[in-house]
Amino acid sequence: MTKDEIFRAFISDPLVVEKKYLTEEEADKIRITEATESTIVDILKIIINSKQDDSGASDLKISNKINKYLNKITL
Amino acid sequence: MDFLNNIKNKKPSYLSNYNDLIDRYTLKQGGKRGTSSEEQKFEQGKFFSTKYEVFMYAIIIGLNNNYPLKLHDGAKKDDFWEIKNWQPKELVDYIIMSILAVSDIDLNALENMTEDEINFETLKIRKLMEEYANGGFDILSSKIEENPDFDNDELCFINLLDSIN
Amino acid sequence: MIITKIELENFMCYAGSNNIFEFTEGLNVIIGDTTFGKSKLYDAFNWVIDNQIYISELKSFWKTGTENVREKIISDKAKFEATSDRIKTSVKITTHHPEKDYVYIWEREYYANRENGEWIGDKDSKETIWKKELSYLTAKIVENDEEIKRIKRQIIPSEIKNYMWFQGEQVETMIDFNDSNTLTKAINILSNIKIFDEYEDTAIYLYDAAEKEYTKILKETSKDKDKGEKLDNEKTQLEIDIARLIDENKEYNENLIKAHNDSENLLNKIDEAQEVNRLQDKKEIIKKQFEKIDKEYSKSETSFHKKMFKEFWILKNSGKYAKLFEDKFKIYEENHYDVINEYKIKHQLENELISKLETRLPFNVPDDMYIEKMLETERCLVCDREAKKESEAWLKIKELIDRKQESIKLKNFKPFKNDLENEIKSLYHNAKSLELNIVNVDDNINEALEFRKDYENKRNEINAQLKKIDDDIEKLLLDTKLKSANEAKNILNEYRRKVDAVNSFKNKLERNKKQIENKKYRISEILQELNKNSNKPVPEALSDKVKLLKDIRDIMISTRERIYKELIELLEIEMNKHYRDMTMTVTGFRGVIKLIDKNNNSNYMPQIYNEDDSLSALMNTSNLMLIKLSTIMAIISAKKDTSATDLYTLISDAPLSTFGEGYILGFCKTVSRVYNQSIIMSKEFYYSDSLRNELLNNSEIKIGNVYTIKPSIKEHERGNQNNLSTIIKKIN
Numbered sequence: 001m002t003k004d005e006i007f008r009a010f011i012s013d014p015l016v017v018e019k020k021y022l023t024e025e026e027a028d029k030i031r032i033t034e035a036t037e038s039t040i041v042d043i044l045k046i047i048i049n050s051k052q053d054d055s056g057a058s059d060l061k062i063s064n065k066i067n068k069y070l071n072k073i074t075l
Numbered sequence: 076m077d078f079l080n081n082i083k084n085k086k087p088s089y090l091s092n093y094n095d096l097i098d099r100y101t102l103k104q105g106g107k108r109g110t111s112s113e114e115q116k117f118e119q120g121k122f123f124s125t126k127y128e129v130f131m132y133a134i135i136i137g138l139n140n141n142y143p144l145k146l147h148d149g150a151k152k153d154d155f156w157e158i159k160n161w162q163p164k165e166l167v168d169y170i171i172m173s174i175l176a177v178s179d180i181d182l183n184a185l186e187n188m189t190e191d192e193i194n195f196e197t198l199k200i201r202k203l204m205e206e207y208a209n210g211g212f213d214i215l216s217s218k219i220e221e222n223p224d225f226d227n228d229e230l231c232f233i234n235l236l237d238s239i240n
Numbered sequence: 241m242i243i244t245k246i247e248l249e250n251f252m253c254y255a256g257s258n259n260i261f262e263f264t265e266g267l268n269v270i271i272g273d274t275t276f277g278k279s280k281l282y283d284a285f286n287w288v289i290d291n292q293i294y295i296s297e298l299k300s301f302w303k304t305g306t307e308n309v310r311e312k313i314i315s316d317k318a319k320f321e322a323t324s325d326r327i328k329t330s331v332k333i334t335t336h337h338p339e340k341d342y343v344y345i346w347e348r349e350y351y352a353n354r355e356n357g358e359w360i361g362d363k364d365s366k367e368t369i370w371k372k373e374l375s376y377l378t379a380k381i382v383e384n385d386e387e388i389k390r391i392k393r394q395i396i397p398s399e400i401k402n403y404m405w406f407q408g409e410q411v412e413t414m415i416d417f418n419d420s421n422t423l424t425k426a427i428n429i430l431s432n433i434k435i436f437d438e439y440e441d442t443a444i445y446l447y448d449a450a451e452k453e454y455t456k457i458l459k460e461t462s463k464d465k466d467k468g469e470k471l472d473n474e475k476t477q478l479e480i481d482i483a484r485l486i487d488e489n490k491e492y493n494e495n496l497i498k499a500h501n502d503s504e505n506l507l508n509k510i511d512e513a514q515e516v517n518r519l520q521d522k523k524e525i526i527k528k529q530f531e532k533i534d535k536e537y538s539k540s541e542t543s544f545h546k547k548m549f550k551e552f553w554i555l556k557n558s559g560k561y562a563k564l565f566e567d568k569f570k571i572y573e574e575n576h577y578d579v580i581n582e583y584k585i586k587h588q589l590e591n592e593l594i595s596k597l598e599t600r601l602p603f604n605v606p607d608d609m610y611i612e613k614m615l616e617t618e619r620c621l622v623c624d625r626e627a628k629k630e631s632e633a634w635l636k637i638k639e640l641i642d643r644k645q646e647s648i649k650l651k652n653f654k655p656f657k658n659d660l661e662n663e664i665k666s667l668y669h670n671a672k673s674l675e676l677n678i679v680n681v682d683d684n685i686n687e688a689l690e691f692r693k694d695y696e697n698k699r700n701e702i703n704a705q706l707k708k709i710d711d712d713i714e715k716l717l718l719d720t721k722l723k724s725a726n727e728a729k730n731i732l733n734e735y736r737r738k739v740d741a742v743n744s745f746k747n748k749l750e751r752n753k754k755q756i757e758n759k760k761y762r763i764s765e766i767l768q769e770l771n772k773n774s775n776k777p778v779p780e781a782l783s784d785k786v787k788l789l790k791d792i793r794d795i796m797i798s799t800r801e802r803i804y805k806e807l808i809e810l811l812e813i814e815m816n817k818h819y820r821d822m823t824m825t826v827t828g829f830r831g832v833i834k835l836i837d838k839n840n841n842s843n844y845m846p847q848i849y850n851e852d853d854s855l856s857a858l859m860n861t862s863n864l865m866l867i868k869l870s871t872i873m874a875i876i877s878a879k880k881d882t883s884a885t886d887l888y889t890l891i892s893d894a895p896l897s898t899f900g901e902g903y904i905l906g907f908c909k910t911v912s913r914v915y916n917q918s919i920i921m922s923k924e925f926y927y928s929d930s931l932r933n934e935l936l937n938n939s940e941i942k943i944g945n946v947y948t949i950k951p952s953i954k955e956h957e958r959g960n961q962n963n964l965s966t967i968i969k970k971i972n
Contacts, residue, residue, distance in 0.1 A: 001432050009436070013799045019791050040788055047442060047792075059445040066446065070785055079663045122545050132554060139557050163549060165670055172667040173561035175568070182572040182664060183579070186656040193658065233548065233685060236556045 003052050007032035010044055042069065078185065081197045082171055083159035087205050089130065091151040093212045096219070097129050100226070122232055127161045131170060132232065133211030134204060138173055139236060142210035143203065174204050241394050242917050243889050244343065245334040250327065251287075252280040253951060255317035255965035261947055262970075263919060267912035268944035269935065271925045277949050277966045278921035282407060282893035284331045285919075287313070288348045289396065291365055294407065304350060304365045311352040311361035320962035325354040335395050344391050345370040345379055396888050403872050408865075408894040415868040419501055423811070423835065423844050426875045431807050436800040443793040450782075450789045457778050458770035468773055475766045478759045485752045485759075492752070493841050496745040500839055503738035509731050516716055516728035523709045530702045537695035544688065552677045553685055559678045562671035569668045576661055583655035611640050746839070801842075807878070808835050808844055814874035815846070815867075818914065822866055822906040831856045833867060846871065866903055869895060877914055890918035897923070905934055905941070912942040919944075936972055946972045 008031075010016075017024050021040045030036065032045060046065050050057035057065075101123045123129050137143060146152065161167045175182075180196060188196070218235065219225050228234070245262050248254040254277065261270070261281070272278050283293045292301045295308055302308045311319075314329045330349040350365040369388050372379035382388055396404060402414060403426070416422050427433060455475060462468030548554045606621075614620055614637050620627045627633035677684075713725060771778065812835045823830040831848035838845060846867065848856040890911065896904050904924050911918050925932045926948075936943060952965045 001435060006435065006439075009803060010439075010795055010799050013795045013802065015791070015795045015798050021791070040792065043788065043792060047439070047446075051438065051442065059442050062442060063446055063449050066789075067785075070781065077658060077663075078660050079667075122548075124546065128549060132548075135554055135558060138561065165674060166549060166552060166554065168667055168670040169552075169555060169558070169561075169674055172565050172671055173558060175667070176561045176564035182568065182660065183575040186576070186579075186658050186660050188657065229544065230685075230689075232545070233553060233556070236554065 003048050004032045006048055006052070007044060011041070016040075039070075039073065078193060078197070079168075079171070080159070081193060082200055083167075084157055085197065085201045086154040086157050087130065087201055087208065088146070088152040088154050089133075089205065089208060089212065090146060091153050093216065094153065096212065096216055097126050101126050101129055122226070127155055130155055130208055131161065131166065133208040133215065134170055134174075136211030136214050136235065137207030137209070138177065138211075140210065140214055142214065143206035144210035144213050145206055146209050170204075171200075174200055174207070178203050241335045241337050241887060241889070243333060243395075243919065244336045245332075246281075246284060247330075247332040247334075248281075248284050249331070250315040250318040250329040251284055251331050252313055252315060253277045253964050253966050254280065254284075255315040259966060259968060261968065262945055263917065264944040265917050266942040266944035267908055268917070268919045269925065269946045270919070270921045270949060271923070271932070271947065271971075272921070272949040273923050273926045276923075276926075276951055278923070279407070279893050281949070282891065282921055285333065285405065285891055287365075288331050288333050288346055288367075289392075289401070289405075291348065291367070296409070305363055311359045313350065314352055314359070314361070315965070316961035317964055319352075319359050322354070327352050327354070327359065333395075337394075341375070342371055342373045344382075344395070345372060346392075346395065394887075400876065400888070403875050404888050405891040406872070406893075406895075408892070408897050411865065411868050411872065411895065415871050421497065421843060423808075423846075423871075424842070426871075427804070427807050427811070431803075431879065433800070433804055433807065436796070436803055440793075440796045440800050443789070443796040447786075447789040447793040450786045454778060454782055454786050455767065455770065457782060458767070458774050461774035461776040461778070462770065463773055463775045468770060471766045471770050471773070475763055478763050478766075482756050482759050485756050489749055489752050492745045492749050496742060496749065496839055496841065497843055499738050499741040499745060503735060503742055506731055506735040506738060509728075510735055512716065512719075513728035513731035516713060516725055519709055519713045519716065520725050520728070523706070523713065526702060526706050526709060530699070530706055533695060533699045533702055537692070537699045540688075540692045540695050544692065547684075547688060551681075551684060552674055553681050555674065555678050556681045556685075559675070562675065562678075565671060566668065569664060572664060573661075580655050606640075608641070611637060615641075742839075804842065810878045811835065811871075811874050814878040815870045818873045818877070818910055819867060819870040821910040821913070822870065822903060824906055833870070865895075866907075869907070873910070873914055886916045890915045890920075892918070893921040894923065895920065901928070901931065904931060905938065908935060909938070909940045917944070943972070945970060 011022070011027050011030055016022055016027050021038060022030070030041065032048065036042070043066055046069060047062055050062045050065060102125075123132070158167060158171075178200060180200065185193060185196060215235070225231055242265060243263050245260065247257075248259040249257040251259075270278055270281060279294075279296075286301075287293055287304070290301070292303045293309060293313065294301050298308070304310065304313070314327060318327055318329070328349055328351050330347060332345055332347040334343050334345050336343045347368045347370065348365050349368070350362060352359045352361040354360075369382040369391055370379035371382050382391065402410075406414065414422075455472060459468045459472045610621060614627065615629075615634065618626065618628050618634060620633055620637065625633070627637060717724065717728075812833065815833050815835075819830070819833055831850060833846050834849055835844040836847050837843060848867070850856045896907060901924075908920075911920070925935055935941065936946060948969045948971055950967045950969075952967055953960075953963050
């Protein structure tokens, strides 16, 4: 499966719209390559990119990346 | 009932060489009288329950074929039970009657005979009975010799009663 | 990849080195009767790839190096005719990617040495992969391990091999509809669902980590340290409890599946079990009837001969003696009464005198004493007159005494010494009473014979009924695979037990789920309390992070579930597509397959439904194999990311053996359409010329190469295997 396919699988989950992270139109359109303002999308990208890259990062590593990213935002 | 009793007290003889034949078709009795059953008889392929039954049968065969056969004087003989013990009594009486019928006995003369004389006559009756039985055994044994599978047919003994020589 | 050729040298019944099969795209068929070598060819394919062969007596695979295999895979003929002490067996598979200009050759060799007249096989076989440019004559050995792995995967990846290379008899266990795990396993192996499992795990990890961080902060900023500590401990304990409950649920779920499978199995059998029970009950009744009549029949047989004496059959032809005796008896009676009459007459006069006397004086009058006195005294006491001796008067007196003598004599009326009349009469009467018996003997005998025949017939009739019902029960047991009539009896109880077990596990699962919910709720309460308890609000960033990661976790869990359901739907569609195609040639609606999650635990099982959506009974019939094959095909064809049916070859030995003729062609059409290349070993086309013609000429079947194989020696001569080789003929 490609990264985008995995991304799309998650983004198209009804919970995304239900929890108001994206509108329905946005959810339909978005691709992994697109830049967005949505935090949840960014986090998903981080997770997918980490896991799908060659050896696949460990959960610990992913957690570390996410925290770094979130810290960046809050600052 | 002296005369009949006299007859019935007798034990008729037969030629010993018919023992095999008798045994072949008679159920071996258990230690106690009458412990063997009809079932065992059938099972063992026997046709008669007791030896005297065979004897009675032989007498009748002899009578039906009009074939009294004297027993050889020197031949080995065996005795049966007293006639009075034979069953069924009606049959026994009928057979005795038949023997009397074919014998030359003078019934009226009997009525004036002494005991010894009567005994003499009853011996003659017994002898006649033995001869008819002997004839019957002879016919029976030659039938078996002629056809060893004679007794395969269940009705063989009954059918033999029909044969007219 | 397409398999273009397989070459066998001294492999099992393929003696010598000229055993070559070439294949193209489409449906390739190897035709031969049972034991002609089809399965051995299938074994050859497997042997190359997996270094093992299937031993049907043991129903399992065995590696070359094990005792069960070794030199047994080498052709007997080759061993027999070997001129040297070293012998080789080998199989080569050639594969070709249509767009490339080289082929790969995968060879496996095995050697045996002759020691003291016996062949001892090597420890193991040797494997070599060659690469051969089409334009060159020679091939090069591939040395690189990574490349070897890659090439092997291109030929057939191990996780789908079972669904692409299989024998008919393995289908049974591979797709076991009584095991609700069957599809789950297949889906898990073949789809990308694993990826989503991993994401789910990661998301749970991330959330848990964030949540831990959150509670730690709460604890550190708590006003009431003790309270904070207490709440934190409670939370930890709850988390431990939840983990335990989840584990427990896993176990309950497994047990639930098993109990459910068992109960479904039994449900199938219940109708049959009830039928068996019904037949058993009927059998008991018939058995009693039989016993009764058997007894009566035996009795009629055994008592038959006794009747010769009891019912006087022995006197059949003896009626004439009664007549003879009767004549004699009549004469006797005449004479007998003559004598009596004479005797009577003789005594008549005397009697007259006596009676005269008696009319004058009664018997004992006068008394003897007086009469004697009168005679002595020669004087009558009555009239008191003289009665001189021998005078008339004196004689008259004497008469009185004489009278007595006479009457005594009268009392001793004995005309005979021995009166035999009664005895003889008894004989006569006896004969008379038997007369009717004797007359009726023939009729009685016939009647008795008829009775006996009747009993015999009746007995035989009932015996035949008994046998038939025994046969019926036997057949039913065989059909239903029930082990015994006893098992049938127990089945209802068993079923109830299993249903109870299913409910019990369901309840346990429910209860646990509720507990988990409650505990989770309590944890969120604790978090709130901890929040309230803290004298510093948790940084918003952290709360946001926790919420975000929680939502991501939920999204990923939901996604995985969604994907799984989609796969199931896809599978269902594919299954029905294949199933419909294969059954199209057969008239009659064959039902629609639906995948059902019976226990709500994500284990799906196929069910067949009728047009009106009611459950169909077709699962129990012979098209079960068809459904299973549809499933196998669907598992492969539903794989979206890689088109396995294009890339890999279907190799199947005797998949058609349970099919009716109508399905065989449907199967061939479907297979040739679904798979780019398939190789099928079949005996069905051996028997039927018309079927074979259809195979070769039907335009809807994309046909590849078709071969027939035949052993070199006939069946009945095959005791000696030393001459056995296989004759291969291409027929199109």
